[in-house]
Amino acid sequence: xxxxxxxxxxxxxxxxxxxxxxxxxxWDVQVDADSAARYRSMEGSLGDALREHLxxxxxxxxxxNVNGRxxxxxxxxxxxxxxxxxxxxxxxxxxxxxxxxxxYGDFVELGLELSxxxxxxxxxxxxxxWVAESLSGGEAPEYDAEVMAILKESRPHxxxxxxxxxxxxxxxxxxxxxxxxxxxxxxxxxxLLPFDPxxxxxxxxxxxxxxxxxxxxxxxxxxxxxxxxxxARLEPSVSPVWDEKLAKFAQYxxxxxxxxxVSDYDLTGRVKLLLSACxxxxxxxxxxxxxxxxxxKEIENSGxxxxxxxxxxxxxxxxxxxxxxxxxx
Ligand code: SF4
Numbered sequence: 001x002x003x004x005x006x007x008x009x010x011x012x013x014x015x016x017x018x019x020x021x022x023x024x025x026x027w028d029v030q031v032d033a034d035s036a037a038r039y040r041s042m043e044g045s046l047g048d049a050l051r052e053h054l055x056x057x058x059x060x061x062x063x064x065n066v067n068g069r070x071x072x073x074x075x076x077x078x079x080x081x082x083x084x085x086x087x088x089x090x091x092x093x094x095x096x097x098x099x100x101x102x103x104y105g106d107f108v109e110l111g112l113e114l115s116x117x118x119x120x121x122x123x124x125x126x127x128x129x130w131v132a133e134s135l136s137g138g139e140a141p142e143y144d145a146e147v148m149a150i151l152k153e154s155r156p157h158x159x160x161x162x163x164x165x166x167x168x169x170x171x172x173x174x175x176x177x178x179x180x181x182x183x184x185x186x187x188x189x190x191x192l193l194p195f196d197p198x199x200x201x202x203x204x205x206x207x208x209x210x211x212x213x214x215x216x217x218x219x220x221x222x223x224x225x226x227x228x229x230x231x232a233r234l235e236p237s238v239s240p241v242w243d244e245k246l247a248k249f250a251q252y253x254x255x256x257x258x259x260x261x262v263s264d265y266d267l268t269g270r271v272k273l274l275l276s277a278c279x280x281x282x283x284x285x286x287x288x289x290x291x292x293x294x295x296x297k298e299i300e301n302s303g304x305x306x307x308x309x310x311x312x313x314x315x316x317x318x319x320x321x322x323x324x325x326x327x328x329x
Pocket of ligand 1: 022097
């Protein structure tokens with residue numbers, strides 16, 4: 001079995017009390033069944049506090065957020081459970097965050113979540129290389145082998161398109177949309193032919209309309225907004241700023257979401273997900289790293305919002321090719 005991870009995965013370190021957001025800020029933490037059982041039977045004032053705030057919904061257990069914070073969060077920025085009982089006492093989500101694990105059976109990919117401020121700083125500012133290790137074990141994969149082969153062959157090309165600093169960033173992002181369609185055709189049964197960037201750019205110019213940034217912001221405002229900080233930022237300026245950090249953002253999103261298309265054969269929707277984010281983030285006031293971290297927290301970490309963007313890729317006027325291509329200029 002192969003284990004693949006970005007070089008910064010091993011060196012990541014939580015900045016704890018120096019974190020400007022914290023992982024348990026503004027959302028209810030989902031508690032796995034074993035931890036929930038442990039918390040319900042824990043003795044002492046910590047057990048009492050946990051029982052007071054645990055609740056069930058749709059068969060899952062959550063720790064209720066109180067005044068925008070996990071009730072276990074202490075004024076010094078540390079977690080009460082961890083401080084009193086150690087790291088092993090945390091539920092699975094809190095032990096793992098912001099570490100991501102995608103297990104495909106015969107290979108595993110690890111990564112960091114952009115929704116953690118420290119991970120976002122690293123992802124958007126530091127160089128990254130893939131590290132691969134061979135491990136024993138693994139299982140027979142259940143994915144569609146032909147489609148996964150296409151995704152594995154194409155993802156390095158997608159990342160290389162974004163890495164080519166000789167090409168202006170809006171053009172790289174435009175090429176990514178066109179390349180996404182190119183690979184989608186192969187997923188749908190066509191042969192995966194060589195990609196011609198020049199022809200793709202010429203074709204894209206014909207599709208582009210006058211980009212409507214306000215329509216894109218309105219679409220994002222229509223989603224389930226988790227934090228006021230995010231809704232307050234959803235006022236796009238007319239002129240985009242194509243910071244090179246957006247190329248790193250796009251590479252992160254390609255790395256995280258490209259192989260997920262094996263589950264439902266929808267690569268185009270995922271490419272539009274990240275391009276809509278780039279078009280939006282390029283136009284928001286404030287610090288780009290903070291904005292990208294909030295985007296991840298609001299969209300990537302919400303199954304409801306992620307699904308709405310993937311569905312909207314085919315139905316929303318703000319997410320049409322014409323509008324996105326118009327905004328990538
Ligand atoms: S969000 Fe990241 S840096 Fe902040 S407390 Fe959680 S793991 Fe640590």
